Amino acid sequence: QQQVKQSPQSLIVQKGGISIINCAYENTAFDYFPWYQQFPGKGPALLIAIRPDVSEKKEGRFTISFNKSAKQFSLHIMDSQPGDSATYFCAASPISSGTYKYIFGTGTRLKVLA
Amino acid sequence: DVKVTQSSRYLVKRTGEKVFLECVQDMDHENMFWYRQDPGLGLRLIYFSYDVKMKEKGDIPEGYSVSREKKERFSLILESASTNQTSMYLCASSSPGGASYEQYFGPGTRLTVT
Numbered sequence: 001q002q003q004v005k006q007s008p009q010s011l012i013v014q015k016g017g018i019s020i021i022n023c024a025y026e027n028t029a030f031d032y033f034p035w036y037q038q039f040p041g042k043g044p045a046l047l048i049a050i051r052p053d054v055s056e057k058k059e060g061r062f063t064i065s066f067n068k069s070a071k072q073f074s075l076h077i078m079d080s081q082p083g084d085s086a087t088y089f090c091a092a093s094p095i096s097s098g099t100y101k102y103i104f105g106t107g108t109r110l111k112v113l114a
Numbered sequence: 115d116v117k118v119t120q121s122s123r124y125l126v127k128r129t130g131e132k133v134f135l136e137c138v139q140d141m142d143h144e145n146m147f148w149y150r151q152d153p154g155l156g157l158r159l160i161y162f163s164y165d166v167k168m169k170e171k172g173d174i175p176e177g178y179s180v181s182r183e184k185k186e187r188f189s190l191i192l193e194s195a196s197t198n199q200t201s202m203y204l205c206a207s208s209s210p211g212g213a214s215y216e217q218y219f220g221p222g223t224r225l226t227v228t
Contacts, residue, residue: 006156009154032215034215034216036219041221042221043118043204043206043219043220043222044157044204044219045219046216046217049215049216089156089157095215100145100164100208100210101147101159101162101172102157102159102217103159103173104149104156104157104158105156106154106155106156107156107157
């Protein structure tokens with residue numbers, strides 16, 4: 001019940017295309033869903049996050065879609081660029097319980113071809 | 115600018131050695147976390163701390179211990195290093211409450227145990 005399942009493991013997209021990464025969870029206590037981006041040799045950095053009171057959040061070319069009933073959320077990268085090539089991790093946390101630890105997905109390695 | 119620093123980027127130790135990984139944050143954050151990152155397994159929580167001298171086990175605490183004597187410093191200890199502890203170790207910090215539950219990550223320490 002603590003798992004967050006992430007797919008696909010790797011993704012290759014042409015420049016200008018849409019990249020889509022999916023995550024699913026079981027624990028209904030999760031109420032904070034961030035996405036982290038990690039470049040080689042660097043630590044992960046927050047990209048965008050959503051709470052379950054909204055179904056979508058957009059920041060520039062990055063959008064999170066959230067489906068509470070299906071317990072799924074996804075990251076969409078519009079107009080993908082070679083600079084977006086990185087590893088992406090979804091995560092979930094039961095913030096309202098006072099627990100601030102994350103459960104991370106297994107990661108998606110994105111490569112955007114020029 | 116937010117900063118989490120880790121004492122070493124690369125470390126090579128022998129089996130059975132006692133290993134200390136140090137993490138320092140300059141953001142006055144209450145929460146600090148230690149993760150290990152392995153290909154295909156994502157980030158897995160080893161230990162975390164919500165306050166000085168306080169610690170809680172994460173999902174994979176076996177073979178590790180931690181110390182938090184000062185708010186800004188969180189140390190991960192491998193009492194007797196083993197080859198299966200060869201991994202990338204990431205430290206993170208966060209401050210609870212407010213609008214953001216973001217975890218800020220250090221650059222990581224790649225530990226090799228031979």
